[in-house]
Amino acid sequence: MTKRLIFAAILLAASVSSSRAEISVTDAVGRTVKLQKPAERIVLSDGLDVVAFSMIDPAPAGRIVGWSRSRLDDEAFAAFRRHDQRFASIRSLGSVKPGTVPVEAIIALRPDLVIFGTEFSSTESSLASLEAAGIPVAILGLAPSIRRMEGETGLEKFGRLVGRESQSKQFADFFRERVDRIRLKVRSQPPSPKPPVLLEAHAGGATCCMSPGKGEGIGDFVTLAGGDNIGADVIPGMAGTLSLEYVLARKPQVWIATGGPYMAARGGLVLGENRSAEEALDTLRKLAARPVLSQIPAARSGRVHGIAHTLTTSGMNIVAIEAVAKWVAPELFGDLDPQETLQILERRFLGFHMGGTYMISLPSNRAGGEVAK
Structure with a gap:
């Protein structure tokens, strides 16, 4: 009897230990x-x-x-x-x-x-x-x-760590699947020159142009889509400033600006929560019309786009990844719909609608972007 009690106690202890793994x-x-x-x-x-x-x-x-x-x-x-x-x-x-x-x-x-x-x-x-x-x-x-x-x-x-292992795996799989779709499509193409891309972070400030460098961030999105982030060639870290002379010499074919509500006081790109497409488009037009920069190939051809900076750095960055891919290679990624992806994230994961405008493109280039609401 005593042996049985001891054995039962051992089993109970093991069970308790397991429940507190x-x-x-x-x-x-x-x-x-x-x-x-x-x-x-x-x-x-x-x-x-x-x-x-x-x-x-x-x-x-x-x-x-x-x-x-x-x-x-x-x-x-x-x-x-x-x-x-x-x-x-x-x-x-x-x-x-x-x-x-x-x-x-x-x-x-x-x-x-x-x-x-x-x-x-x-x-x-x-x-x-x-x-x-x-x-x-x-x-x-x-x-x-x-x-x-x-x-x-x-x-x-x-x-x-927070007891949401299954949910975090579901989201990670969602992200990987969409990134792999872009990566595989780029790899399937024959070798071709990479379009130079100007990334202007916090666009519209006093100095032009603040740009991501080789550090992790939106520059990786450009590389993934088969583009050439011109800032990475001269900025070894996360970000730095490009001279106008350098930008003109590189002749960027695509211009992607980031901004947000915080740029309103600086006269920059304003978009994000509670911001209309009209307001975002108006500020993007003003950016594209700035002296000197208005002469770069991207501005002349209308391949100028804006995106909320927080969208590029937050848990919703797959939307920014798809938008950048569509803007850098519209002929390759015309089937991508980053606005729809944003809505999927809101419905399936976030659980509520953020509202506002997070992506915008000059109307002259609707094939490579969209006015997102």
């Missing part, structure tokens, strides 16, 4: 992050990660206790708040960047998981302070990446 992931810098159960009180160093979080969880506001809203503009925040009023109660932590992490404020929120973006390194001093307080920290990029298509994505790892 440890969650373990390796983050972007090779650190092992372990949780005893899915996180319920989460701090995001980048509020824009709420877009990716929303793709795998219908109610992320119920689990986010603190965030930095520095990259989540007011109008995007308002759209999320309309969907779930709990977003208004999330503690704002100001700017959370390497070297400026408000450790005490984060500890006071009693989180069971902190997510730092990939701009952080394993030597970040705040990591040790937070972990000494018993708070797990993972360095992960939640927005999908063309450069990291193999293996488990950052969002899939995050999905495991």
